[in-house]
Amino acid sequence: MIEAIGLTKRYGSKVAVNNLAFTVKPGRVTGFLGPNGAGKSTTMRMMLGLDRPTAGEVRIDGKLYRELKHPLRTVGALLDAKWVHPNRSARTLLQWMAKSNGIPAKRVDEVLGMVGLEEVARRKAGGFSLGMSQRLGIATALLGDPKILLFDEPVNGLDPEGIHWIRRFMQGLAAEGRTVFVSSHLLSEMALTAEELVVIGRGQLIAQCSTQQFVDNAGTQGVLVRSPEAAQLQQLASAQGMSVRSTAPDTLVIDDAATEQIGELAAQHQIVLHELTAQRGSLEDAFIQMTGDAVEYQTDLRAASSALTTSGVAR
Numbered sequence: 001m002i003e004a005i006g007l008t009k010r011y012g013s014k015v016a017v018n019n020l021a022f023t024v025k026p027g028r029v030t031g032f033l034g035p036n037g038a039g040k041s042t043t044m045r046m047m048l049g050l051d052r053p054t055a056g057e058v059r060i061d062g063k064l065y066r067e068l069k070h071p072l073r074t075v076g077a078l079l080d081a082k083w084v085h086p087n088r089s090a091r092t093l094l095q096w097m098a099k100s101n102g103i104p105a106k107r108v109d110e111v112l113g114m115v116g117l118e119e120v121a122r123r124k125a126g127g128f129s130l131g132m133s134q135r136l137g138i139a140t141a142l143l144g145d146p147k148i149l150l151f152d153e154p155v156n157g158l159d160p161e162g163i164h165w166i167r168r169f170m171q172g173l174a175a176e177g178r179t180v181f182v183s184s185h186l187l188s189e190m191a192l193t194a195e196e197l198v199v200i201g202r203g204q205l206i207a208q209c210s211t212q213q214f215v216d217n218a219g220t221q222g223v224l225v226r227s228p229e230a231a232q233l234q235q236l237a238s239a240q241g242m243s244v245r246s247t248a249p250d251t252l253v254i255d256d257a258a259t260e261q262i263g264e265l266a267a268q269h270q271i272v273l274h275e276l277t278a279q280r281g282s283l284e285d286a287f288i289q290m291t292g293d294a295v296e297y298q299t300d301l302r303a304a305s306s307a308l309t310t311s312g313v314a315r
């Protein structure tokens with residue numbers, strides 16, 4: 001388990017992370033979501049003792065990172081996939097890391113196998129594609145067989161096959177009971193990968209909840225109704241102060257309403273319904289609605305969001 005407690009980081013007058021408090025539990029993938037510059041990488045660096053908090057702390061299974069006896073066996077991380085020494089082979093690199101951390105040499109072949117790099121293990125890591133580098137980074141994170149794993153933007157720049165592989169891999173690690181914390185600004189990807197979300201904007205916590213709850217709470221809620229008596233139903237709903245739009249002669253969309261409410265209203269007036277469907281917002285809708293004021297680069301986010309195609313939380 002990871003706990004952030006009053007976590008704050010200032011760089012001069014810039015507050016990168018502002019009094020963050022959240023918990024990341026084992027057995028599921030938790031997405032760490034926020035627009036560009038929200039403070040995700042800074043938070044992850046503080047979790048790994050790579051940056052010192054200005055205030056607050058991070059506890060990893062109850063301990064500060066510096067108190068961990070075997071850091072690599074407790075928490076593994078993929079922060080930057082291109083950190084590798086270009087002239088070393090993947091195998092040599094992992095062997096060196098294993099040796100310097102008291103990890104048995106046989107674990108190197110195990111992790112190479114887990115990420116599917118056995119065949120290229122003797123090639124220089126500098127010639128690896130981004131996807132191969134990400135796999136090597138993941139192998140490094142897994143070297144100490146840690147219970148806690150942090151991945152910072154692991155799918156950035158990957159092709160669909162690579163993205164799919166990483167998604168399944170992270171879900172598999174969580175299913176083994178590990179704590180998996182993964183940052184991303186790719187909303188649709190998080191909707192597919194993470195069961196739980198920690199959402200931040202401008203360094204502050206916006207939400208911690210399940211992905212489904214996030215969408216339910218923040219996304220546009222409405223009801224779609226099809227009826228041969230749509231005009232009459234529109235009048236009745238409007239008279240009750242509801243916001244009703246007619247999208248076709250027999251179709252209405254009623255904002256901020258529940259299906260029960262509309263079904264009962266129709267029944268009271270003996271209006272025949274052909275369809276009554278709850279409409280849920282997408283993760284993008286929820287994200288934009290909730291982080292609207294917290295976005296440093298509004299246009300970037302909107303452009304990114306409109307390029308994404310998610311309809312609700314598909315699993």
Ligand SMILES: Nc1ncnc2c1ncn2[C@@H]1O[C@H](COP(=O)(O)OP(=O)(O)OP(=O)(O)O)[C@@H](O)[C@H]1O
Nearest residue numbers: 011014016034035036037038039040041042043185
């Ligand atoms: N070393 C630093 N010195 C000064 N400011 C910094 C430093 N590191 C980060 N920042 C600032 O802190 C804020 C948070 O940055 P951070 O990289 O943590 O965000 P992020 O959510 O990971 O963003 P992205 O998704 O773009 O990687 C940004 O405004 C950034 O410019």
